[in-house]
Amino acid sequence: MIRFEKVSVTYDGAPEPTVRDVDFEVPEGELVLLVGPSGVGKSTVLGAVSGLVPHFTGGTLGGRVTVAGRDTRVHKPRELADVVGTVGQDPLAHFVTDTVEDELAYGMESLGLAPEVMRRRVEETLDLLGLAGLRDRPIATLSGGQRQRVAIGSVLTPHPRVLVLDEPTSALDPAAAEEVLAVLQRLVHDLGTTVLMAEHRLERVVHYADRVVLLPSPGAPPVTGTPSDVMSVSPVHPPVVALGRLAGWNPLPLTVRDARRRAGDLRERLAPAAGGRAAGARGVPPLVGRSREQGRTGAAAPGERLRATPLPATGGTGRLFKRRAKSAPEPRPAHIAGAHDLTVRRAHVTALHHITLTVSPGETIALMGRNGAGKSTLLNTFVGLLEPTTGTVTVGGRTPHRTRPRDLIRHVGLVPQEPRDLLYADTVATECAAADQDAGAPPGTCRTLLDRLLAGIADGTHPRDLSEGQCLALALAVVLTARPPLLLLDEPTRGLDYAAKARLVTALRELAADGHAIVLATHDVELAAEIAHRVVLLAEGEVIADGPTAEIVVSSPSFAPQVTKILAPQQWLTVSQVQEALG
Amino acid sequence: MTPSNGPVGAGRAVPRTPAERRPTAPAGEGVATRRRATVHPGAWWLWAISLGTAATRTTNPLLLALLVAVSAYVVATHRSAAPWARSYSAFARLALAVLLIRLVFAVALGSPIPGTHVLLTLPEIPLPHWAQGIRLGGEVTAEALVFAAYDGLKLATLLICVGAANALASPSRLLKSLPGALYETGVAVVVALTFAPHLIADVQRLRAARRLRGRPDRGIRGLLQVGLPVLEGALERSVALAAAMEARGYGRGADVPATVRRTTAALTLGGLLGVCAGTYGLLTAEGGGYGAPLLLAGVLAALAGLRLGGRRSLRTRYRPDPWGLRAWLVTGSGAAVAGLLTLASARAPEALHPGVVPLTAPALPLWPAASVLLALLPAFVVPREHP
Numbered sequence: 001m002i003r004f005e006k007v008s009v010t011y012d013g014a015p016e017p018t019v020r021d022v023d024f025e026v027p028e029g030e031l032v033l034l035v036g037p038s039g040v041g042k043s044t045v046l047g048a049v050s051g052l053v054p055h056f057t058g059g060t061l062g063g064r065v066t067v068a069g070r071d072t073r074v075h076k077p078r079e080l081a082d083v084v085g086t087v088g089q090d091p092l093a094h095f096v097t098d099t100v101e102d103e104l105a106y107g108m109e110s111l112g113l114a115p116e117v118m119r120r121r122v123e124e125t126l127d128l129l130g131l132a133g134l135r136d137r138p139i140a141t142l143s144g145g146q147r148q149r150v151a152i153g154s155v156l157t158p159h160p161r162v163l164v165l166d167e168p169t170s171a172l173d174p175a176a177a178e179e180v181l182a183v184l185q186r187l188v189h190d191l192g193t194t195v196l197m198a199e200h201r202l203e204r205v206v207h208y209a210d211r212v213v214l215l216p217s218p219g220a221p222p223v224t225g226t227p228s229d230v231m232s233v234s235p236v237h238p239p240v241v242a243l244g245r246l247a248g249w250n251p252l253p254l255t256v257r258d259a260r261r262r263a264g265d266l267r268e269r270l271a272p273a274a275g276g277r278a279a280g281a282r283g284v285p286p287l288v289g290r291s292r293e294q295g296r297t298g299a300a301a302p303g304e305r306l307r308a309t310p311l312p313a314t315g316g317t318g319r320l321f322k323r324r325a326k327s328a329p330e331p332r333p334a335h336i337a338g339a340h341d342l343t344v345r346r347a348h349v350t351a352l353h354h355i356t357l358t359v360s361p362g363e364t365i366a367l368m369g370r371n372g373a374g375k376s377t378l379l380n381t382f383v384g385l386l387e388p389t390t391g392t393v394t395v396g397g398r399t400p401h402r403t404r405p406r407d408l409i410r411h412v413g414l415v416p417q418e419p420r421d422l423l424y425a426d427t428v429a430t431e432c433a434a435a436d437q438d439a440g441a442p443p444g445t446c447r448t449l450l451d452r453l454l455a456g457i458a459d460g461t462h463p464r465d466l467s468e469g470q471c472l473a474l475a476l477a478v479v480l481t482a483r484p485p486l487l488l489l490d491e492p493t494r495g496l497d498y499a500a501k502a503r504l505v506t507a508l509r510e511l512a513a514d515g516h517a518i519v520l521a522t523h524d525v526e527l528a529a530e531i532a533h534r535v536v537l538l539a540e541g542e543v544i545a546d547g548p549t550a551e552i553v554v555s556s557p558s559f560a561p562q563v564t565k566i567l568a569p570q571q572w573l574t575v576s577q578v579q580e581a582l583g
Numbered sequence: 584m585t586p587s588n589g590p591v592g593a594g595r596a597v598p599r600t601p602a603e604r605r606p607t608a609p610a611g612e613g614v615a616t617r618r619r620a621t622v623h624p625g626a627w628w629l630w631a632i633s634l635g636t637a638a639t640r641t642t643n644p645l646l647l648a649l650l651v652a653v654s655a656y657v658v659a660t661h662r663s664a665a666p667w668a669r670s671y672s673a674f675a676r677l678a679l680a681v682l683l684i685r686l687v688f689a690v691a692l693g694s695p696i697p698g699t700h701v702l703l704t705l706p707e708i709p710l711p712h713w714a715q716g717i718r719l720g721g722e723v724t725a726e727a728l729v730f731a732a733y734d735g736l737k738l739a740t741l742l743i744c745v746g747a748a749n750a751l752a753s754p755s756r757l758l759k760s761l762p763g764a765l766y767e768t769g770v771a772v773v774v775a776l777t778f779a780p781h782l783i784a785d786v787q788r789l790r791a792a793r794r795l796r797g798r799p800d801r802g803i804r805g806l807l808q809v810g811l812p813v814l815e816g817a818l819e820r821s822v823a824l825a826a827a828m829e830a831r832g833y834g835r836g837a838d839v840p841a842t843v844r845r846t847t848a849a850l851t852l853g854g855l856l857g858v859c860a861g862t863y864g865l866l867t868a869e870g871g872g873y874g875a876p877l878l879l880a881g882v883l884a885a886l887a888g889l890r891l892g893g894r895r896s897l898r899t900r901y902r903p904d905p906w907g908l909r910a911w912l913v914t915g916s917g918a919a920v921a922g923l924l925t926l927a928s929a930r931a932p933e934a935l936h937p938g939v940v941p942l943t944a945p946a947l948p949l950w951p952a953a954s955v956l957l958a959l960l961p962a963f964v965v966p967r968e969h970p
Contacts, residue, residue, distance in 0.1 A: 050830045051830075052826050052829065052830055055829075056825075056826050056829055057826075076829075077826075077829045077830045078829055078830075078831075078832045078833060078834055078835045079835065080830075081830060081831055081832030081835065082832070084830070086827070086830045086831075088823060088826070088827060090823065093820055093823035093824050093827060094823075094824070094827040096770065096773075096774065096824070096827070096828055096831070096833075097755070097773075098753065098755060101902075102901070105901030105902070106831065106901075107831045107832060108899075108901065109898050109899055109900065109901050110831060110832035110833055110834075110835055110897075110898060111832050111835065111897070112835075112897030112898055112899050113899055114899065115899055115900065115901065115902070115903075118899065118901045118902075119901070119902065122901070154831070155831065158832070380791075383794070383795060384794065385791050385794060385795075404799075405793075405794045405795075405796075405797045405798060405799060406797045406798075406799075408794075408797070409795070409796070409797035413795070414795050416792060416795065421788060421789055421792040421812075422792050422795060422796060423812075424808060424809070424811075424812055434796075435796070438796050438797040438798060439797060464815070478796065479795070482797060
């Protein structure tokens with residue numbers, strides 16, 4: 001269906017081809033996953049299928065790409081529109097009209113289908129994607145998962161034989177991601193659509209794939225094979241594969257279910273280390289003042305936690321403190337930030353509803369919950385971007401929205417969802433210099449921080465040319481230059497590959513060990529499992545659960561990380577914990 | 584597919600009904616907020632424009648207030664919950680601002696209306712002789728104020744009528760009713776229209792980000808510094824949208840013979856030239872003879888050109904808005920109001936233009952007022968979109 005023959009793409013002005021010797025074939029009706037670290041040219045390969053590369057982006061295409069027998073060199077993207085449906089990374093950039101139904105019809109109108117055919121297909125697609133209830137809704141009011149489904153639906157209605165998707169689930173919460181994947185699965189099964197997609201969150205998608213194409217490094221030829229074959233050599237792989245490799249399982253399991261069936265002996269080997277029952281979040285570095293966990297958990301997991309951090313004295317005061325905190329809810333000096341009975345209303349919608357939360361130094365908190373649950377709103381309130389409607393917020397004893405920005409950055413720093421928003425300058429060097437000046441730090445502070453977070457970013461690079469991981473590192477360095485004791489991160493792993501994520505985890509752990517309190521809003525359960533001491537679940541602006549990571553995620557089917565699901569009832573969270581325990 | 588993930592896949596093959604399960608979107612969710620529009624958007628626009636025309640025929644504040652009230656009632660009962668429907672209140676605020684500015688000007692700059700009821704006297708600023716005819720400060724008379732208020736109210740009513748049209752039918756839906764040859768241009772215009780709101784959202788986001796860098800998030804310097812990133816971002820988004828549109832078949836055309844293409848170009852260009860020349864002829868004194876026929880010929884040629892140009896477009900229409908009986912009634916009620924008020928302004932000019940010198944209380948002329956009420960017809964013949 002899709003055939004790449006010795007394809008190489010060189011963009012204008014680039015010394016080297018972005019991809020080279022790409023040679024593979026996607027048979028009709030298969031779901032093929034394109035994987036690889038950031039910057040290996042996955043989007044370029046996807047663009048070549050729809051003809052946007054090189055017709056739209058410029059550059060030189062060597063070799064030949066054929067889709068359903070049509071050569072993309074002689075067919076423009078618009079002439080391929082009836083066989084290829086493309087959804088890019090940002091569904092919002094994809095919409096032409098303003099309501100769901102019109103959007104679904106737009107592609108068919110362009111192709112000139114008969115009105116009665118269009119009507120029938122719109123109805124079918126509404127049903128297929130579960131969008132019937134949203135048909136008249138303005139697109140601007142939809143949630144992330146709904147938008148992604150509308151974007152897929154809008155390219156489905158012309159009945160393309162090939163669907164090309166670039167990171168369809170990266171920005172979605174676990175439940176919304178499953179919605180989208182279920183739809184793809186259904187298209188492949190019921191309609192025989194050929195799907196080619198790129199995705200970083202392999203734990204979500206790899207088991208749906210019939211075949212995986214791996215681009216191991218920039219310019220290297222791709223490796224093609226069955227998911228389990230490719231995963232055994234891939235530099236990027238989900239936790240279930242990492243666990244499988246660690247345990248030496250062969251063939252490699254790709255689903256939690258397969259892995260569970262093989263995990264009997266592993267559980268036995270781990271049983272002594274697990275204390276027979278619960279291992280807790282032992283991979284997470286010990287918290288300096290353990291007050292929170294011990295105050296909260298009581299009897300569940302803390303047996304192990306206490307062993308990991310034998311600080312009975314602090315534990316005692318912690319418990320005492322917790323009780324006092326309950327009766328006198330004012331944030332204490334021991335807490336560097338807190339919200340008390342916080343309600344935020346925006347445009348007649350209650351975004352946060354009576355939230356009470358405290359953050360202690362050295363503590364890492366993961367805020368989780370579906371898209372639109374109020375995670376970002378809560379973070380924005382902590383940096384004073386939003387004013388509480390009722391209730392109070394304090395950071396370092398100050399009220400954020402009444403504090404001058406210049407002073408506030410010494411108390412709290414936020415890396416927004418789009419780290420590029422923080423960057424204004426033309427080069428990395430001037431950005432760092434500006435950050436030093438803003439924070440009143442000695443010159444070179446930001447640059448040193450950046451090198452510590454991620455070495456090898458040249459001074460002269462334009463921030464726009466940085467990869468997602470580099471960009472995040474720079475934004476983090478800029479924020480940390482002012483040495484805020486509280487660091488907030490909004491969705492930090494969006495668009496990061498596993499290597500960049502691992503670097504982020506290391507960096508955040510070091511920061512937590514230095515005594516920084518970290519609050520991160522994330523959909524990434526694996527990240528939360530790796531670094532969070534505590535998980536706060538939000539739903540519709542309310543806190544629905546607040547407790548140690550192990551306790552919260554284990555009990556939730558959608559927020560449990562893969563390792564937890566595989567090794568339940570033992571409470572392991574990450575592969576590194578298991579590795580440590582096995583020695 | 585490996586054999587073992589079959590069961591998982593099969594289990595997932597049926598999507599849940601996620602719309603019902605995830606009520607996360609802001610504002611007005613849960614209910615289907617807009618059923619398919621029951622009236623052609625063009626009918627609403629004609630209705631609103633007719634009301635606007637009627638407003639220009641009178642300065643009687645009672646009639647103008649009645650016009651505003653009628654349009655507001657129809658908007659209140661018939662607008663959808665979509666974001667663009669909220670533009671009505673924005674237009675209302677704009678109208679109020681126009682009215683106030685008109686009054687402020689009347690106070691500050693004086694007015695040519697001779698008046699005897701001096702309300703207050705502002706210190707007059709002497710201006711050099713070359714600025715003769717302009718006055719700053721001085722006496723403020725009740726007559727001048729009332730005249731300015733009447734005049735401002737007329738403009739405000741006009742604006743509110745445009746706002747009503749916006750709220751009742753989004754302009755982008757109106758553009759969809761364009762002839763085939765213009766459709767692609769129409770889409771480009773709609774996309775361009777969304778540029779401004781996106782730009783404003785970007786500016787807000789980046790100014791917020793400045794706060795995170797420890798710089799003041801207000802003030803003109805802050806705005807200037809985010810200018811470049813904002814433009815870059817907007818440009819990137821436009822390119823992404825263009826790519827998406829291209830990949831979805833925007834601009835696919837049928838092959839038409841060269842002769843047809845040339846004829847189309849000749850007809851359209853010739854037609855437009857004819858329209859220009861004809862309009863010129865109509866407007867100048869001596870061109871009365873050739874103006875009207877030239878204009879007509881130009882219009883016909885341009886229409887033929889558009890129709891022929893439509894052949895190049897393969898595009899079909901998905902559920903085009905039908906122009907039915909209701910559309911006729913809506914348009915007709917608006918046209919009737921405009922016509923009757925025009926007639927009234929000719930028959931009874933003193934009732935529609937209450938005098939300000941000497942000051943008199945405006946009276947409500949009975950039959951013009953009754954004819955304004957005709958514009959309420961849509962409120963009863965068009966079913967409500969959301970009860």
